[in-house]
Amino acid sequence: MNAEKIPDVIIARLPLYLRALQHMSENGLKSTSSQELGEKLGISAAQIRKDISQFGEFGKQGTGYAIPYLLDKLREILKVDRLWDVIIVGSGDMGHALARYQGFTDRGFNVVMIFDNDKDKVGEKIGDLTVKDSADLVEKVKTAGIKIAMLTIPASVAQDITDKLVEAGVKAILNYAPISLSVPNDVKVQYIDPATHLQRMTYYL
Amino acid sequence: MNAEKIPDVIIARLPLYLRALQHMSENGLKSTSSQELGEKLGISAAQIRKDISQFGEFGKQGTGYAIPYLLDKLREILKVDRLWDVIIVGSGDMGHALARYQGFTDRGFNVVMIFDNDKDKVGEKIGDLTVKDSADLVEKVKTAGIKIAMLTIPASVAQDITDKLVEAGVKAILNYAPISLSVPNDVKVQYIDPATHLQRMTYYL
Numbered sequence: 177m178n179a180e181k182i183p184d185v186i187i188a189r190l191p192l193y194l195r196a197l198q199h200m201s202e203n204g205l206k207s208t209s210s211q212e213l214g215e216k217l218g219i220s221a222a223q224i225r226k227d228i229s230q231f232g233e234f235g236k237q238g239t240g241y242a243i244p245y246l247l248d249k250l251r252e253i254l255k256v257d258r259l260w261d262v263i264i265v266g267s268g269d270m271g272h273a274l275a276r277y278q279g280f281t282d283r284g285f286n287v288v289m290i291f292d293n294d295k296d297k298v299g300e301k302i303g304d305l306t307v308k309d310s311a312d313l314v315e316k317v318k319t320a321g322i323k324i325a326m327l328t329i330p331a332s333v334a335q336d337i338t339d340k341l342v343e344a345g346v347k348a349i350l351n352y353a354p355i356s357l358s359v360p361n362d363v364k365v366q367y368i369d370p371a372t373h374l375q376r377m378t379y380y381l
Numbered sequence: 382m383n384a385e386k387i388p389d390v391i392i393a394r395l396p397l398y399l400r401a402l403q404h405m406s407e408n409g410l411k412s413t414s415s416q417e418l419g420e421k422l423g424i425s426a427a428q429i430r431k432d433i434s435q436f437g438e439f440g441k442q443g444t445g446y447a448i449p450y451l452l453d454k455l456r457e458i459l460k461v462d463r464l465w466d467v468i469i470v471g472s473g474d475m476g477h478a479l480a481r482y483q484g485f486t487d488r489g490f491n492v493v494m495i496f497d498n499d500k501d502k503v504g505e506k507i508g509d510l511t512v513k514d515s516a517d518l519v520e521k522v523k524t525a526g527i528k529i530a531m532l533t534i535p536a537s538v539a540q541d542i543t544d545k546l547v548e549a550g551v552k553a554i555l556n557y558a559p560i561s562l563s564v565p566n567d568v569k570v571q572y573i574d575p576a577t578h579l580q581r582m583t584y585y586l
Contacts, residue, residue, distance in 0.1 A: 191580035195559060199536070217561045255583040262579070269481050273474035274575065279559055283576035284583065323586055324579065331404070348582035350575060354400060354484055356422045364585055366578040370479065370555060371488035373571040374467070374529065375396035377553035378460040378489065380569055381528055 186227045192217055193224065194250040198282070201243050209240035256284025263317060265337055266328035267292040267300065267307045270352055274326055275302040285324070289316065293333075310337070317344035324348045331355035391432045392459075397422055398429065399455040403487070406448050414445035461489025468522060470542055471533035472497040472505065472512045475557055479531055480507040490529070494521065498538075515542070522549035529553045536560035 196216050200208055210221035210228075217224075228234055228246070231253055235241040251257040262285050264271050275290050292298060293310040300307045308316065317325075325346045327334055334353035341349060347363050354369045401421050405413055415426035415433075422429075433439055433451070436458055440446040456462040467490045469476050480495050497503060498515040505512045513521065522530075530551045532539055539558035546554060552568050559574045 187584050188581050190584070191577040192561065194580065195574070195577060196561065199560065218563075253584065254580050255586060256580055260579075260583060260586075269478035273478040276474050277575070279576055280579075283580065285576060285579055324582070326575065347586055348579070350578050350582075355404065356397065356401065358423075364582040366581055368573050368575065368578060369400070370482070370531065370573065371484055371490060372396040372400060373555050373573060374465075374485075374490055374553070375399065375459050375461055375488065376393050376571055377529070377555075377569040378465060379392050379395070379458065381460060381465075381552055 182230050186230060189219065189223075189227055190250055190254055192219075193228070194247070194254065194256075195283075197243055197247050197250065201247060205243055207240050207242050210235070212240075251284070254284075258284065259286045260284055260324050261286055261288045261320065261322050262324045262326060263288065263322055264290040264326045264328060265292075265310065265313065265341070266352075267294075267297050267302065268328060270328040272302055274328060275305055287326075288320070288322070313337075314340050314344040317341065317346060322346065324350075326350040326352065328352045387435050391435060394424065394428075394432055395455055395459055397424075398433070399452070399459065399461075400488075402448055402452050402455065406452060410448055412445050412447050415440070417445075456489070459489075463489065464491045465489055465529050466491055466493045466525065466527050467529045467531060468493065468527055469495040469531045469533060470497075470515065470518065470546070471557075472499075472502050472507065473533060475533040477507055479533060480510055492531075493525070493527070518542070519545050519549040522546065522551060527551065529555075531555040531557065533557045 196213055210224040214221040214224050234246050234249055264274055264287060267290050271290060275287055280287060289308055290302060290305050291308050291310045291313050297307050298309045323346055325341050327337060327349060329337055331353045334355050335357060338357045338359060342359060342363055349365045351357055351365055352368050357365050359365055401418055415429040419426040419429050439451050439454055469479055469492060472495050476495060480492055485492060494513055495507060495510050496513050496515045496518050502512050503514045528551055530546050532542060532554060534542055536558045539560050540562060543554060543562045543564060547564060547568055554570045556562055556570055557573050562570050564570055
């Protein structure tokens, strides 16, 4: 197995397999098949078998996949067999919602800091977090060795903040600002923009 | 041009072109090139030319694209040359954030109702909206002829609500619940799940 050679489209599907397997496991299931997984996900069984086999032989013909084992393997492959510290930049409505979201810790992520450049918001408590001043962003992120950030700031300041995050050593950005970001090759960006997602569906209406 | 035959991956990129062109237009630009657009988006100029040419000849060799014209055409293709009524189901933190989000109306969407099944939340004011009872969901959506919904509810109830939305005539669902949904072929679903997006990046860290 050569990790460098696995196509991005396959990597993009693995979190969906992991999520479905976690649901099954929470419901007490111990084994599944590519057919069953495929029906839940709207992905063909053949595709699922092919994707998973890129990483080794995790299932047996006729008996399918042992869920706890496949869960462990997928977590290991996606490197969420650990808990990653994550920061949020922007303490508006979306930043609040993410800071209070309960669905991160059992999927590998721990929100440890939230920043805002609005002095009126700095010091505000959101759950266990206290809003920090964006002026201290680079220093605090660098010192803590944080690699992952979520951006919930206006598009107009998103590139500036991105440049600061890159300077601080961040390598993965989940961007809620409705704008495309420029980053070096070794930094990954994923985009969440509800209007873009909606526009991908209106074409078909 | 045969709309049925345009691949989904091309349709998925059009909202990114539209968004970038809107930014350019807001900044007073009147024309652009596939090179310039490509640099902003991290997509090759050839890919952009090819995508856009699926729908007609909107640019001229040497002079590039007239931004206002291409904006109009992309809005028409994506059917966001009108304002779509959209509902939100779930008035938790994420539902609140979406209900108060300012970025929908200039991109084709108008949030007109928000629902919750929690009687304590029904009647609550969020901006201009008042939280309605989910028990009335099917009737109100059907009567208003609404085709688009955003789901910000727990995974455990997402399929139930989806079935109700489909019954009510909804054809496009933006799902924030961390679970895959089963829908008929004529209903589109887009997924927003921050943990899934983060896991797509940790692999590379």
